[in-house]
Amino acid sequence: QSVLTQPPSVSGAPRQRVTISCSGSSSNIRNNAVNWYQQLPGKAPKLLIYYDDLLPSGVSDRFSGSKSGTSASLAISGLQSEDEGDYYCASWDDRLNGVVFGGGTKLTVL
Amino acid sequence: EVQLVESGGGLVQPGRSLRLSCAASGFTFDDYAMHWVRRTPGKGLEWVSGIDWNSGGTGYADSVKGRFTISRDNVKNSLYLQMNSLSAEDTALYYCAKANRRTVGANPFDYWGQGTLVTVSS
Numbered sequence: 172q173s174v175l176t177q178p179p180s181v182s183g184a185p186r187q188r189v190t191i192s193c194s195g196s197s198s199n200i201r202n203n204a205v206n207w208y209q210q211l212p213g214k215a216p217k218l219l220i221y222y223d224d225l226l227p228s229g230v231s232d233r234f235s236g237s238k239s240g241t242s243a244s245l246a247i248s249g250l251q252s253e254d255e256g257d258y259y260c261a262s263w264d265d266r267l268n269g270v271v272f273g274g275g276t277k278l279t280v281l
Numbered sequence: 282e283v284q285l286v287e288s289g290g291g292l293v294q295p296g297r298s299l300r301l302s303c304a305a306s307g308f309t310f311d312d313y314a315m316h317w318v319r320r321t322p323g324k325g326l327e328w329v330s331g332i333d334w335n336s337g338g339t340g341y342a343d344s345v346k347g348r349f350t351i352s353r354d355n356v357k358n359s360l361y362l363q364m365n366s367l368s369a370e371d372t373a374l375y376y377c378a379k380a381n382r383r384t385v386g387a388n389p390f391d392y393w394g395q396g397t398l399v400t401v402s403s
Contacts, residue, residue: 173325206389208326215376215396216318216326221389259326263387269340270316275325 174199175260175273182279188248191276193260195241199271203263205243207236210275211256219258220245252280283307283392285377290397295368301397303360303377308392311335311355314380316390317362319373319399329375330362331385340385344370367401374398 176194183189193205207220218227220236223243235246243260260273289301301317316331330341330351339351350363360377375397378390 203387204389208390210320210326215393216378216390217393218389218391221381221391227391257325261326261328261389267343269342270328270331272326272328 173274174264174267174271175262177258177260177273177276179274180277180279182281183247183250184281185250185252187250188246189250189278190247191245191258191260191278193243193245193273195243195262195271197241198266199241199262199264200238200243201241202265205236205238206261207234207243207245208259208261209256210259211253214256216259247278250280254278255280283379285379285392285394287375287377287394287397290375290399292400292402293367294403295401297367298363298365299367299399301362301364301375301377301399303394305358305360305377305379308379310353310358312383314383314385314388315353315360316378316380316385317351317360318376318378318390318393319371320376320396321373327373331380332360333385334383338385364399367399369401372399372401 204222208216209219210216223238224236264271317329377394379392380388381391382388
């Protein structure tokens with residue numbers, strides 16, 4: 172049972188837009204930044220969004236992040252087959268005094 | 282180019298110990314906090330431990346507290362994880378990750394290694 176809650180899977184057709192939610196609490200998402208990671212099959216995780224809504228250099232602007240209260244979201248527009256993989260949200264938890272991850276969401280491009 | 286190369290994984294019996302290493306290059310190692318994160322088939326990514334730039338602060342997941350010890354050598358540009366009293370639940374691919382700030386906290390991991398596999402089994 173992960174501290175941050177994500178849907179196990181989402182899917183969409185090419186060129187469509189999908190969103191992945193990440194639900195937490197006041198001890199993590201409300202008071203701390205959310206970061207998103209992408210893990211493609213057989214690859215190491217990659218930073219996708221940081222400090223809630225910032226895009227690292229080199230990451231496509233098809234990816235965007237937002238946060239409101241105790242929830243955060245990752246949006247992916249213009250879906251492409253190479254986006255298939257696992258997506259994780261993460262934040263700092265003040266009560267646990269450590270980093271917490273969501274359980275991960277598997278993205279399938281139909 | 283930032284590179285993080287983990288080593289030290291392998292097959293180990295329950296109750297035994299293992300020490301993981303991470304060799305860093307391509308950045309000023311002692312300017313950044315470093316972390317260990319593991320991926321298990323059933324649970325996805327799990328943060329294991331983190332250490333500040335000067336070893337002044339460390340943090341551990343509850344699941345490893347008291348059994349694992351993180352350390353770093355800023356002269357050798359290396360990160361370590363001493364894992365004791367291993368159990369099957371510790372079986373995972375262990376990643377070394379660089380933070381974008383000096384301290385362990387709500388800061389993102391901007392570079393990751395390829396991981397080293399630890400299998401705990403009799």
